[in-house]
Amino acid sequence: MFKAHSTLSRREFMRAIGIAGSGLGAASLVQPKFNDVDELLSASSNLKYDHPWYAKEVDEPTVEVDWNTMQRFPKAKYNNFAQHLTTDEVKAIQAKTKADTVKQMTDSSKSGWYLRDNAIKMGGWAGVRYRMTLTTAIKDWVEGWSIIPTPAVLGVPKWQGSPEEASLLVTQALRLFGASSVGFAEILPSTTQKMVWGQMPQNPFPTLSFEGDAPKPVFDTAANKVVIPNTSRYAIVHTIRQSLDASARPGYLSDGAAGQAYDNCDIAQWRLQSFLRVMGYSSITQNIQGNGAIVGWGVMSGLGEQGRLQHLVTPRWGPMIRQSTMNIVDIPVAPTKPVDFGARRFCYTCKKCSDLCPSGAIPKETEPSWDITSKYDLVKPELFNNPGIKTWYFNHFKCNTTWQETDTYCGICQATCVFSKDDAASVHEIVKATLASTKILNSFFIDMDNMFGYGLTPEDQIEEWWQKPIPVNGIHYENDVFYK
Numbered sequence: 084m085f086k087a088h089s090t091l092s093r094r095e096f097m098r099a100i101g102i103a104g105s106g107l108g109a110a111s112l113v114q115p116k117f118n119d120v121d122e123l124l125s126a127s128s129n130l131k132y133d134h135p136w137y138a139k140e141v142d143e144p145t146v147e148v149d150w151n152t153m154q155r156f157p158k159a160k161y162n163n164f165a166q167h168l169t170t171d172e173v174k175a176i177q178a179k180t181k182a183d184t185v186k187q188m189t190d191s192s193k194s195g196w197y198l199r200d201n202a203i204k205m206g207g208w209a210g211v212r213y214r215m216t217l218t219t220a221i222k223d224w225v226e227g228w229s230i231i232p233t234p235a236v237l238g239v240p241k242w243q244g245s246p247e248e249a250s251l252l253v254t255q256a257l258r259l260f261g262a263s264s265v266g267f268a269e270i271l272p273s274t275t276q277k278m279v280w281g282q283m284p285q286n287p288f289p290t291l292s293f294e295g296d297a298p299k300p301v302f303d304t305a306a307n308k309v310v311i312p313n314t315s316r317y318a319i320v321h322t323i324r325q326s327l328d329a330s331a332r333p334g335y336l337s338d339g340a341a342g343q344a345y346d347n348c349d350i351a352q353w354r355l356q357s358f359l360r361v362m363g364y365s366s367i368t369q370n371i372q373g374n375g376a377i378v379g380w381g382v383m384s385g386l387g388e389q390g391r392l393q394h395l396v397t398p399r400w401g402p403m404i405r406q407s408t409m410n411i412v413d414i415p416v417a418p419t420k421p422v423d424f425g426a427r428r429f430c431y432t433c434k435k436c437s438d439l440c441p442s443g444a445i446p447k448e449t450e451p452s453w454d455i456t457s458k459y460d461l462v463k464p465e466l467f468n469n470p471g472i473k474t475w476y477f478n479h480f481k482c483n484t485t486w487q488e489t490d491t492y493c494g495i496c497q498a499t500c501v502f503s504k505d506d507a508a509s510v511h512e513i514v515k516a517t518l519a520s521t522k523i524l525n526s527f528f529i530d531m532d533n534m535f536g537y538g539l540t541p542e543d544q545i546e547e548w549w550q551k552p553i554p555v556n557g558i559h560y561e562n563d564v565f566y567k
Contacts, residue, residue, distance in 0.1 A: 185238045198234070198242055198362065199252055205231055206260060206358035221285050224368050225302045225309055227360045234363040241363020246417040252362075253319055253355070253416065260354040261347050262321035263404060264397065266384025267416040270316040277471075278379045279411070283309055284372040299365040299413065315365065315413040319355065320384040322397065322404040323347045326557030330403065331498040331540045338491040340557065344405030345371055347556075352408050364414040374409050376469070381407030385419040391430035391437060392445055392496040393477040398424045401502025426502060430475075436496035437475075439538070444481040445496060451475050499538040 168176075188198045209231065234241045244252070254265045270276050272293070282290050289307045297312040329340035356366040367374060381387050381395035386407060389395065394402035437445040455468035455476045467479035485493050497503060 181238070188237065188239045198237075198239060201237070202242075202358040202361035203256060203259065205361045206256060206354035209354045209357035221283075221287065221289065221309075222302050224285055224370070225300050227356050227365065231357045231360045233360055237361070246415045249414050250417045250419075253358075253414070256358045257319075257321050257351060257355055260358075261323060261351040263324040263400070264322045264386050266320045266381070266386045266419045268318040268320065268380065268384045269418045270318055270411065275318070275383055278383070279375040280373070283374070285370050300367055300411070309367070311367070311411060312413070315367070315411055317412050317414065317416050318380060318384065319366070319410045319412050319416065320380045320386060320407050321348075321351060321355075322381065322386055322395070322407060323351065324400055324556075324558050325403050325405045325497070327403045327498065327503055329557050330494050330503075331538065333491075333493070333495060333498075335491055337494045337498070341405060341492045341494055343556070348405060348408045352410055355410060359412060359414060362414070364412060367411040369409060373406070374411055377407050377409070379407075379472075380409040382421055384409075385422050388422065388424065388426040389472075389474060390426055390500065390502075391434070391475045392440075392500065393474070394497060394500075396426040396500065396502050398422065398426075401426075401500045401504065402497045403500075403503040429501070433501060435499055435501060435538075439495055439499050440482075441493065441495065442478075442481040442485040444478040444485075446475040446477075448475065 184201070186192060188201060191197050209228075242252075250267055253267075257265045268275055270279065270293075276293060279293075280291060282288055287307055289302065289309050291309045291311065293311045293313070293316075296314075297310060298314070300309060300311050300315050302309050323344050325344040326340045329336045331337070352366075352368045356368050359366045373380075378389050378393060378395045381397075382389050384407070387395040387397035387404075390402060392402060395404065395407050396402050397404055431449055434447055434449075437447045451474045453470070453473050455470055456462075456464035456478050458464060462480050464476075464478070464480075468476050482493070
């Protein structure tokens with residue numbers, strides 16, 4: 084059996100990886116001594132974010148520089164392409180390039196240069212180009228940026244494929260663009276269409292209607308209305324993981340984790356819209372408040388279950404995601420079904436989020452209800468609760484009051500959920516598998532979660548975040564099924 088802390092000399096390790104006796108010579112004399120593999124693997128991880136042990140500091144760069152000769156470069160006034168050619172030469176090269184790319188995208192003559200690859204390229208640069216245009220017009224949210232080419236502009240046919248093929252392409256694209264999970268749903272008049280907002284939350288707050296046979300969604304500025312044609316009846320939904328480590332530290336660290344994840348949601352969806360535009364399709368993006376019931380779209384697209392805390396609880400990361408971002412699209416995709424992994428059943432017993440909610444916004448009743456939050460004082464629950472689901476209706480007024488009073492997004496319910504784990508130990512997957520098959524051990528698992536101290540970081544340890552190494556985006560990805 085492999086022993087993680089078995090004794091391993093430096094020479095044995097070097098021999099094992101095939102570099103012992105390869106002319107390292109004196110360099111090996113200054114290498115640190117590792118007693119075992121764990122020490123070696125952790126050697127580069129310290130509080131200073133140092134380079135690996137074999138990188139040393141020097142007084143001068145390895146490339147020689149003559150600072151007396153060097154002057155500031157007028158980059159803004161210089162084009163390293165066109166300024167060396169005549170206008171006709173530039174036009175000729177550009178024309179040939181366009182012809183070559185059209186041929187490659189049309190007949191798929193060169194791998195990596197297909198239409199879908201170009202769409203990935205455009206999507207990858209979409210955020211940068213958007214920020215360069217400095218516009219957030221509602222027209223862009225609905226119709227996309229004019230700077231992103233369509234197949235007609237490129238001189239090629241739009242992409243065509245089955246719904247299953249479309250779902251695969253979109254999933255691959257969104258994974259590259261930053262999405263943690265991706266799902267799909269059909270917008271049906273009798274059901275899911277009712278989860279789409281009637282009025283868009285983007286300024287100037289246009290109404291949204293499903294009508295007509297226009298080739299794509301349009302924003303009618305005169306009527307202040309977004310018209311969605313019959314062809315745009317599909318939803319692409321994605322989530323972005325949020326740092327549990329930061330979220331478990333109440334205050335601005337938790338707030339920052341939420342903001343970063345929201346921003347990443349936007350980045351991914353803008354890239355998606357650009358990708359689809361290049362493919363020949365449209366997408367209505369959303370703002371932070373969504374195009375419809377945010378948790379509902381996550382549920383309907385099979386990305387998780389709605390929990391007591393009224394967040395989407397996902398199988399792998401619990402509610403530690405930000406958010407079910409839903410885009411209305413006209414590319415036919417294959418819907419993904421809702422899932423059941425025991426999360427909602429567990430919420431009947433748990434109540435941990437409710438017990439720790441500082442505002443009392445999460446109900447403590449064991450059973451969910453069809454009744455929305457009861458009226459009290461001057462509070463009008465109909466302004467934040469939408470009837471029609473059996474759940475533990477959330478008191479958004481109480482929650483938002485806490486945000487206002489603390490000058491921060493709270494997030495305690497997310498961080499303390501029993502399902503919010505980074506899976507540093509395999510036992511968490513065993514627990515989740517058990518919860519999915521039976522509820523008999525629910526109370527036991529709640530007690531164990533509390534006993535092991537999972538949840539919020541103790542107040543005297545919150546600031547330690549600034550002195551310890553953290554992974555990229557503050558997220559451990561070992562439990563991502565796509566990386567196994």
